[in-house]
Amino acid sequence: MGLVIALDISMGKSYKVTYDDQTCLSEGEIIHNKEGFKALLRNVLERAFLLARGRKNAFQKIIFLLHSKAL
Incomplete structure (x- = not known):
């Protein structure tokens, strides 16, 4: 299944x-x-970052998505 981050809000x-x-x-x-x-x-x-280590393109896409959204 891989990595899962679950939130109970x-x-x-x-x-x-x-x-x-x-x-x-x-x-x-x-x-x-x-x-x-x-x-x-x-x-x-x-x-x-840990998931993307060694996969530079994936990490760059994650950073782009984070910067394109207002946090």
């Missing part, structure tokens, strides 16, 4: 779990403030 705070196939890589609470969302973005970018 609620009022005021949310929860994130990251899986690689059946292995839980990380889990934790996301606080709904600037620092919490920055931490979530950093985690997603780190996972994307």
Whole structure:
């Protein structure tokens, strides 16, 4: 199945779990403030970088998509 980042979104705070196939890589609470969302973005970018390492074109596409969206 590959890498999955699942979010359980609620009022005021949310929860994130990251899986690689059946292995839980990380889990934790996301606080709904600037620092919490920055931490979530950093985690997603780190996972994307690890996936794209050695696949330069894929990583460049990810960066382009992130910069083309208003965050």
